[in-house]
Amino acid sequence: MRVLKFGGSSLANANRFLEVAKIITDKAQQGAIAVVVSAPQGITNHLVYLADNIASKTAIDQGLGQFQQASTDIINALSNQLSGFDGDKVKAHVSDLVGQLDRYLEGAHLLAYCPEHINARIISLGERVSVSLLEGVLTAQQYQVSTIAPEKFLFTNNASLNAVADLAKSKAQYAEHYSELSGIGLMPGFIGTSADGQLTTLGRNGSDYSAAVLAVCAKADACEIWTDVSGVYNADPRAIPSATVLDYLSYQEAMELSYFGAKVLHPKTIGPLAQHHIKCYIKNTAKPDAKGTLIGNERSKGDSVKAISNLDDLTMINVSGPGMKGMVGMASRVFAAMSQANISTVMISQSSSEYCISFCVHSADAKRAKKSLQQAFELELFNGLLEPIQLQQKLSIISLIGDGMQQQQGVAAKLFSSLAQARVNVIAIAQDSSERSISVVIEERKATDAIKVCHQNFFSHHQSIDVFLVGCGVVGSELIDQIARQQGALAEQNIDLSVYGIANSKGMALQSGGIDLNNWQAFIEAPSQRVALTVEEIKNFVRENHLINPVLVDCTSNEALAMSYVEYLEQGFHVVTPNKKANTDSWQYYQALRTAAQHTKRRFLYETTVGAGLPVIDTLQSLFRAGDKLHQFQGVLSGSLSYIFGKLDEGMSISQATAIAKENGFTEPDPRDDLSGMDVARKLLILAREAGMALELSDIEIEPVLPSDFNAQGSVTEFMNNLVQIDEYYANKVSQAKSEGKVLRYIGNIIDGKCKVSIEAVDGTHPLSAIKDGENALAIHSRYYQPIPFVLRGYGAGAAVTAAGVFGDLLRTLAWEQVS
Structure with a gap:
């Protein structure tokens, strides 16, 4: 014999009853079966509500009507769909149950109190409805049905609402009453009886337990629990969509899982089955051919954690x-x-x-x-x-x-x-x-x-990166394109990289499940998608969507946003940025950033603040961690100024070189931001601080590219038109340098703890003399690298290399050490 149990979700409506009947009749062709049923979905909750609101006559009257109507709806639907279904007979039986419910509720209402044994009678009526409905369906299909009354054999202790079965006594009574069961046995779940004859219930969702007890009493070969999922998952699939069905569990594993919250199994179910070595199958009513999960006596093999x-x-x-x-x-x-x-x-x-x-x-x-x-x-x-x-x-x-x-x-x-x-x-x-x-x-x-x-x-073994990108200008847009192109390749490496938010000047557009990067421009323009760009708004989104590796990517030069990095770190965000403002603010804030990152175990990554895509920061940090010490530093740190000064070597005027650099996107929209020397000064300060120097931006000596007597006021267009005024000035400087066998370069220097950015004339032996066309180069003289310096060289300007550097920092937020 096999015992089949069907839960409330499997009996939610007429179609579900017909599906269940099909499973039952198919199983009946293979051998003797007994069936245990729960109440139709939602009915028991409704009855519990009535028992809990016994003082309200209005709630009782409405509840009685709703209980009868829910049953009648299923009966009427079955009458329409199934030839031979005796709806009147089933309605008469349900009407009797409604009458019983009315008497229980009326008595309890008069007492203004519902005793536990009456409560048990109230909340157990739903299972009796299911038996009546399923018996009607099977009878209409010409199958013989024998009703099994749990009151006759399923003896429990006296706990009316959470009873425990007495297996020995139940086995004896079952043998006395049902030793020669004919046809398909049909039993309401959830119900037992105490030694003094009072009806008891086996706890909420206790029909599984009823089926296990029946399987023991009937000496069944197996107990099948039919529900709305295809087995026991290795995690709750509602919380973890990637959770998978387990093929096999030992009794001990199943008991642990049911006890600690697995919704598929009632905690008491496995004990009786394990004690009598009865196999248990968890099956899906909607997918009867699915393998499901087998629970048995053998110890599980394979993964240590199941x-x-x-x-x-x-x-x-x-x-x-x-x-x-x-x-x-x-x-x-x-x-x-x-x-x-x-x-x-x-x-x-x-x-x-x-x-x-x-x-x-x-x-x-x-x-x-x-x-x-x-x-x-x-x-x-x-x-x-x-x-x-x-x-x-x-x-x-x-x-x-x-x-x-x-x-x-x-x-x-x-x-x-x-x-x-x-x-x-x-x-x-x-x-x-x-x-x-x-x-x-x-x-x-x-x-x-x-x-x-x-x-x-x-x-x-998947790792996730949950991106919130601020700034979708030249670099930000390129970064989005790079992420979109690489998502497939990253997925093959078990990396899930999703962009959940993109911010522009109008606010942050957020999307649960991730933004479609093929249509991001249209998405962020939709007003309904936007929220204010605040730590609180993004934190709430992360919490609501259970994102576990959120990363703020700042592709702006916005100072206010840079000053909020500490808040983002404290709220659990990694911060990745090419924005130099945070690292070049006060020494106190510089230290606060690192303290926050260390305290929260988050990463603050800013490789692209110096050298764009060149691995400058990471290289220096590795050297210094290994005990190296900076003696002297020289570097061409601006891709735009590298390009401009390189063109001066070729005979081009500074106004022409600057115009071409601007047109090619090498400079900022306002080239004065590059020509002031402040950008190089900020980069030099970052490098000095990496070397442990507690300097402020005001400590950097800056020689701007523009002569002191040049009037740089006005609009960008006016400034660019006026730039021809210094062409002769630079032509003379270039000529002077060339006469000495040298070229002009805009160089950042660190020596004896002091920092300076200036125009220098260097000869062909200098490591920075050949740096032009947008390249950056850094010559590091250190304890380990002298007298020949350690030189890093490569393109230091352009959206593609900068975005690639940011992308590289993004990937460094992966918690690889967690996977083994």
């Missing part, structure tokens, strides 16, 4: 104080108080100093638990031997589960590294001696983030 589960809506209770230490029996008194209050303890943790016992209960039981403890320890609390009982609410338990975890090194370390990556604080930890599960208590609001990172690191 699944991740979470149990929400928990409260941690802390019992602590000097009276705990060394006192024999304190723990037993704590949990005796919970037992007397009929409160289930979910997880326990105790400090090694014996000063504190912490345990989790379901939040619905928290107030009762506190009251029970206050009564049990009244004297200790009064005399100050115990501190006031503390409740910490809105918590979740995250559990790693797997037989293969036993004696497997590194699992706990990987778990805690993952939680750190998700910026999740661990409140308590528990692991049993079997090493089959590790559980941690965390804030409920961070549970999805924790599961997402753990699933990535233990199963998918």
